[in-house]
Amino acid sequence: MLQRIAMLSAHTSPLEQPGDGDAGGMNVYVIELSRQLAARGIEVEIFTRATSRHQPAVHVPEPGITVHHVAAGPFEGLEKNDLPSQLCSFVRDVLRAEVENEPGHFDLVHSHYWLSGQVGTVARERWNVPLVHTMHTMAKVKNAMLAEGDAAEPIGRIRGEEEIVRLADRLIANTAEERRELIELYDADPERVAVVHPGVDVQVFSPGRQAEARRRLGVPDDAALVLFAGRIQPLKAPDVVLKAAAVMLERDPALRERLAVVVVGGASGSGLQHPTALADLGVELGLDDVVQFVPTVGQRELADWYAAASVVCVPSHNESFGLVAIEAQACGTPVVAARVGGLTTAVADGVTGVLIDGHDPADYATALHRLLTDPDLREAMSQKAVRHAEGFGWDVTADRTLAVYDQAVTTHRESLV
Incomplete structure (x- = not known):
């Protein structure tokens, strides 16, 4: 013993x-x-x-x-x-x-x-x-x-x-x-x-509370919210999320009335060399009214952001596992992620989310737009995501x-x- x-x-x-x-x-x-x-x-x-x-x-x-x-x-x-x-x-x-x-x-x-x-x-x-x-x-x-x-x-x-x-x-x-x-x-x-x-702590990261979470965070009820959560550095590829948002708006300008892209986290690693690079990219892409940057938060507030989101995006170049993906799914939120490393285990492709080959923003835009505009698909993936995450206690x-x-x-x- x-x-x-x-x-x-x-x-x-x-x-x-x-x-x-x-x-x-x-x-x-x-x-x-x-x-x-x-x-x-x-x-x-x-x-x-x-x-x-x-x-x-x-x-x-x-x-x-x-x-x-x-x-x-x-x-x-x-x-x-x-x-x-x-x-x-x-x-x-x-x-x-x-x-x-x-x-x-x-x-x-x-x-x-x-x-x-x-x-x-x-x-x-x-x-x-x-x-x-x-x-x-x-x-x-x-x-x-x-x-x-x-x-x-x-x-x-x-x-x-x-x-x-x-x-x-x-x-x-x-x-x-x-x-x-x-x-x-x-x-x-x-x-x-x-x-x-x-x-994943299923007591903290739990489903069925999107409306409540949105009220606490000040997110409009009808928002099409894409969330990125994690360290802001090239390895995590948060730039892909912003570029994908720009592509979605180019393809569907009407989406701008509802689209919100929230980035929760702080600069890390090589990202510390240019800590404003992601915000600068948002300005360059004309997303000032769409993108919101939130400093690192505790687990319970992070769970609120997961619950409030319509979809969570994890476009990392490499992940040994991808806890963000499992935490998001435990909250009932589908995930669009890169088909790399542990994300192929964390996300059930086509069932609880979508895995993307490579890092072309256009591919992420296609997957994100479909989930944002198809409530039936989003709900079906949400229910399966919760069951999937329960196996990772x-x-x-x-x-x-x-x-x-x-x-x-x-x-x-x-x-x-």
């Missing part, structure tokens, strides 16, 4: 608000999985890099979950690409957590993203416990699908990921597609790669993750005999 797990999330804290900076679906994943484990009586200690001198060294946000804010490098102004140079400091403080306790304090290490995986390989060796790793994104996959304006991931990251794949006791892939990529691109042992889908994610943990622990113990 597992008693205590070290959860490593070096470059971003699960307590940060998703949608800004480096905070996104992985943050949701780590905190929701930790909550499920804590509810099952397993103590979770999360290690993340401190980003403010005002953060307490140790914080207990909920019973059974302890967050360690590790001082590693400058508190502010450090970009993700600069973090590898600070890993030695991070490793030192993570290892100290074991030294300050009885031997065998942790039963297992679960690392998230390649930076944490590098730390996890050291902790695995020093603590003599199994390492389970979740990539979330992979350099070789991202480099094969670069968005315009994005820089390629460095060779150092690729080498680091290859090392993690070689040393981890178990790898968790979000989808069968990601499992295939780990095996084919990173030569992972198929026996050590398990598929565990991320989940965090309790299911936790149960399957625990099965992977048990396999890792059993194999590790057998290797010691």
